[in-house]
Amino acid sequence: MRSSASVARLLAATEAETESFVYIANIRKSFTARGRELQAIDEITLNLKRGEFVAVVGPSGCGKSTLMMMVAGLVPPSDGQITIKGEKVTQPYTDVGVIFQRDALLEWRTVLDNVLLQIDVRRLKRANYHQTARNLLTQVGLGGFENYYPWELSGGMRQRVALCRGLIHDPSLLLLDEPFGALDALTREQMNLDLQQIWLENRKTMLFITHSIWEAIFLADRVVVMTPRPGRIAAIVDITLPRPRRLAVRETPQFGNYAAVIREQFQSFGLLKEN
Amino acid sequence: MSPVNPNAAAGLLSTSSRLSTYFYPAITALIIFAIWEAVTQASWVSPLILPSPTIIIATMVDKLPLLLQMGGVTALEFLLGFALSVAVGIPLGALVVYARPVELAIYPLIVAFQTMPKAAVAPILIVWLGTGISSKVLIAFSIAFFPVLIDTVVGLRSAQPETIHLIRSMGGNSLQVFWYVRFPNALPAIFAGLKVASTLAVVGAIVGEFVSSDRGLGYLVLVANGQLETPLVFACVVMLTILGVVFYFLIELIEKLVVGWHVSARQIEGLAGH
Numbered sequence: 001m002r003s004s005a006s007v008a009r010l011l012a013a014t015e016a017e018t019e020s021f022v023y024i025a026n027i028r029k030s031f032t033a034r035g036r037e038l039q040a041i042d043e044i045t046l047n048l049k050r051g052e053f054v055a056v057v058g059p060s061g062c063g064k065s066t067l068m069m070m071v072a073g074l075v076p077p078s079d080g081q082i083t084i085k086g087e088k089v090t091q092p093y094t095d096v097g098v099i100f101q102r103d104a105l106l107e108w109r110t111v112l113d114n115v116l117l118q119i120d121v122r123r124l125k126r127a128n129y130h131q132t133a134r135n136l137l138t139q140v141g142l143g144g145f146e147n148y149y150p151w152e153l154s155g156g157m158r159q160r161v162a163l164c165r166g167l168i169h170d171p172s173l174l175l176l177d178e179p180f181g182a183l184d185a186l187t188r189e190q191m192n193l194d195l196q197q198i199w200l201e202n203r204k205t206m207l208f209i210t211h212s213i214w215e216a217i218f219l220a221d222r223v224v225v226m227t228p229r230p231g232r233i234a235a236i237v238d239i240t241l242p243r244p245r246r247l248a249v250r251e252t253p254q255f256g257n258y259a260a261v262i263r264e265q266f267q268s269f270g271l272l273k274e275n
Numbered sequence: 276m277s278p279v280n281p282n283a284a285a286g287l288l289s290t291s292s293r294l295s296t297y298f299y300p301a302i303t304a305l306i307i308f309a310i311w312e313a314v315t316q317a318s319w320v321s322p323l324i325l326p327s328p329t330i331i332i333a334t335m336v337d338k339l340p341l342l343l344q345m346g347g348v349t350a351l352e353f354l355l356g357f358a359l360s361v362a363v364g365i366p367l368g369a370l371v372v373y374a375r376p377v378e379l380a381i382y383p384l385i386v387a388f389q390t391m392p393k394a395a396v397a398p399i400l401i402v403w404l405g406t407g408i409s410s411k412v413l414i415a416f417s418i419a420f421f422p423v424l425i426d427t428v429v430g431l432r433s434a435q436p437e438t439i440h441l442i443r444s445m446g447g448n449s450l451q452v453f454w455y456v457r458f459p460n461a462l463p464a465i466f467a468g469l470k471v472a473s474t475l476a477v478v479g480a481i482v483g484e485f486v487s488s489d490r491g492l493g494y495l496v497l498v499a500n501g502q503l504e505t506p507l508v509f510a511c512v513v514m515l516t517i518l519g520v521v522f523y524f525l526i527e528l529i530e531k532l533v534v535g536w537h538v539s540a541r542q543i544e545g546l547a548g549h
Contacts, residue, residue, distance in 0.1 A: 074440050094446040104437035108459045108536040121445040121455060149536050 021205045022048035022071060022173065026080035029066055040066050042230035043080070050172075051203040055216035057262065058226030059271050064209045067231070068177050071207060072098055084173065093173075094122075097166025097204075101178040103158040105150040105165075111137065112146040115164045122169065129168060136164040140194060156187035160194075167198070177209045189247060192218055200244060213266075217258045218245055225265045234265050326506040334506040335513060341495070342514045348491040350518055352408055352480035356415020357522075360472050364420045365465065368427025369453075385424065393418045393479065397486045406487045415479030419472040426468030430461025463537040466530040473526050477519045492518075 029041040040063040048054050058064045069075040071082055073093040082089045097118075105114050115133045119126055137143055140160040150158055159179060166174060176195075180188045196219060199206060210216050216223045223237045237258060241249055249255050266272050308328050314320060315327035322330065335342065367385075370377040397414050404410035438456045447455065484493025492511045499507035 069440070072440070072444050074443055092443040092446065094444065096444055098441060098444045100437040100440075102435065102437050104435060104441050106438065106456065106459070108462075108534070117441075117455065118445055121442055121447040121451055151536070 019049045020047050021050040021052070021085065022046075022207070023083045024048075024067075024071065024080075025082070027067070027070060027077045027082065028079040029063065029070065029075070030078050039230040041077075042227075042232045044231065044233055045080075046224060046233065048205055048207060050205055053199055053206040053208065053219060053221045054224060055208040055210055055220035055222070056224045056226060057210055057213055057216045058231060059228050059266070059269070060211060061229050062226045063229060063231035064226055065177050068175050068207060068209050072096060072175055095171050096173045096175055097169070097171045099159075099162050099166045099174070099176045099179045101181045103150075103155075103162040105158055105161055107150050110147050110149055111142065111153070111161050114150065114161055115168055118165050118168050124169070133164065133168055136167055137161075139198075140164060154187075156183050156191065159183060159191065163195070163198075170202075171204065173205045173207070175207050178211065179208075180215070181211070188215070193247070195219065196244060213259055213262050214250060214255075217241075217255060217262070218247075218250065223258070223262060225262055228269055228271065234269070235261070237261055323503055323505050326509055330506050331509045331513065334510045338507060338510060342492075342510060345490060345492045345495045345511075346514050346518055348408075349477075349480050349484065349493065349515070350522075352411040352483065352491065353415050353476040353518075353522070355408070355412040356479055357419055357473060357476040359412065359416040360420035360423050360476065361469065363416070364423030364468070364472075365427050368424050369431060371424075371428050372431040372457075373449075373453075382428075385421070389421045394482050397482050401483070401487045406489065411480050411483035411488070411491070414483040415476040418479040418482075419476040422468040422471040422475065423465070424468075426464045426471075427461060430464030431457050433464065434460045462534045466526070466534060469526050470523060470530075473522050474519060477515065477522070481515070 024044055024046040027041060027044045028039070030037050030039045032038070044067065046054075056064045056067065066075060070077050071084075071089070071093070073082075073089040073091050076090075084093055084095075106117065109117065112130075112133055115137065116126055116129060119129045134143070134146065137146060137160075140163060142157060142160055142164075145153070145157070150161070153161070159182075163179070180191045183191060192215060199219075206219075208216070208219060217237075217239055220239055223239060224233055225235045225237065226232065227234045239258060241252075241254060263272065267274075311325075312328050315322065315325060315330075326334075367377075371382050372378070393414060396417070397410075400413055400417075401410045404413060434457050438460070439452055442452045442455055480491070481493040481496075484491040485497065488494045492515050496508055496511045499505075499511065
């Protein structure tokens with residue numbers, strides 16, 4: 001039997017070799033719903049390198065949101081384990097920014113106070129982060145809106161505030177669960193460009209959950225394609241499009257090839273039927 | 276994103292629409308009073324049954340010291356009863372949400388207790404606590420506290436799961452989840468409960484005075500009614516209405532100050548959907 005110290009050394013060694021940042025090892029997850037055991041995730045093993053942008057696409061109900069919740073330490077896996085920076089995740093992981101599809105802004109706080117919520121809950125000094133918050137808001141085009149309340153903003157603006165809230169404490173990992181899924185097409189494209197810009201500037205490790213094939217290809221270094229429930233990894237597609245990527249990249253043959261590969265995966269599940 | 280004038284969103288209702296919120300109901304009330312006055316002046320109805328508005332106002336002016344004194348007694352009763360409802364209802368609501376044993380063992384009993392008509396229990400409370408103020412306070416409390424409790428429970432449970440996950444991912448504990456999310460999120464519901472409770476507390480105080488008392492507006496209604504002083508009965512009712520309305524709007528004012536961010540308190544549309 002190996003001692004835990006040697007296991008830790010072993011993990012540290014693997015991390016050094018592969019620059020592993022988030023290591024998802026043989027994860028399974030099942031829920032009990034109405035007295036019936038429901039398998040959400042069959043078995044997933046995935047490695048996120050430091051500074052890598054990984055997108056997960058899959059049909060709805062394939063457990064991709066659950067996967068993100070498990071990486072965040074908000075939901076425990078039924079089997080297998082997740083390690084971040086070599087440490088097993090057993091409770092909410094806090095060196096992280098989490099962005100949900102619903103922006104989860106607190107209606108009673110102004111835009112600035114919503115961003116600073118991150119600072120308040122962590123019991124950090126507000127004064128040290130005021131300027132950072134203002135800079136972030138300006139960067140996403142919300143300069144001058146600091147004292148607005150969420151209900152005074154459009155959906156896209158609200159999600160930008162949520163993005164700033166997820167970035168203000170400079171986390172090394174960003175978890176995004178269909179963050180732009182509720183936005184209109186134009187706003188969504190703008191948000192994709194902005195997110196790419198943010199990532200290019202500070203290279204945080206990103207786990208981006210989406211159901212949009214083109215959004216995944218546009219943003220990610222690697223696209224993980226998941227099967228319908230119980231979710232497994234069907235394919236991992238390396239995206240080597242040069243950065244910064246422009247919207248026109250979608251019209252290139254290379255982009256089309258990626259989209260075709262992923263779409264064929266979906267078709268092989270019987271999800272897209274053309275006739 | 277189009278630039279928006281930051282002052283535009285901070286504006287209040289325009290003067291014209293503010294006026295119309297008071298103007299139209301005032302006109303309706305005036306018409307009703309005019310008909311009432313005409314009917315009673317024409318002696319179609321006996322003043323013993325329905326005194327005219329002018330007689331009621333004259334009685335109010337005439338008996339103002341008495342009405343104020345009795346009104347003060349009743350006001351103290353329902354204010355204490357209301358305060359007790361808040362002091363018990365909100366913490367108990369939090370316990371129901373946070374402590375499983377309380378939810379399982381006590382909450383159903385409280386709900387069952389609520390279906391019992393409090394007016395029927397009032398005489399027993401008088402026997403237990405005497406005819407003084409404490410029995411009225413307790414009756415007011417027993418009627419008023421239920422909406423506070425229920426709305427606190429509903430409010431605390433209505434937090435968006437994402438917001439709770441968010442606090443957790445920031446390293447927040449249960450207390451912080453309560454303080455940053457659950458409690459502020461519950462405030463609109465709690466205030467809805469408080470508004471209902473405010474009117475119920477007045478009812479409770481009057482029921483208590485009806486059963487047994489030697490002071491208060493409810494007592495004065497009984498005495499005046501017994502002596503066929505119908506104008507004084509009406510004067511008492513008007514006084515009670517004024518007290519109730521003032522109390523209600525006081526709570527609504529506090530609500531506006533505390534939860535002005537909530538959708539029910541908003542006066543203008545934001546950029547959402549534009």
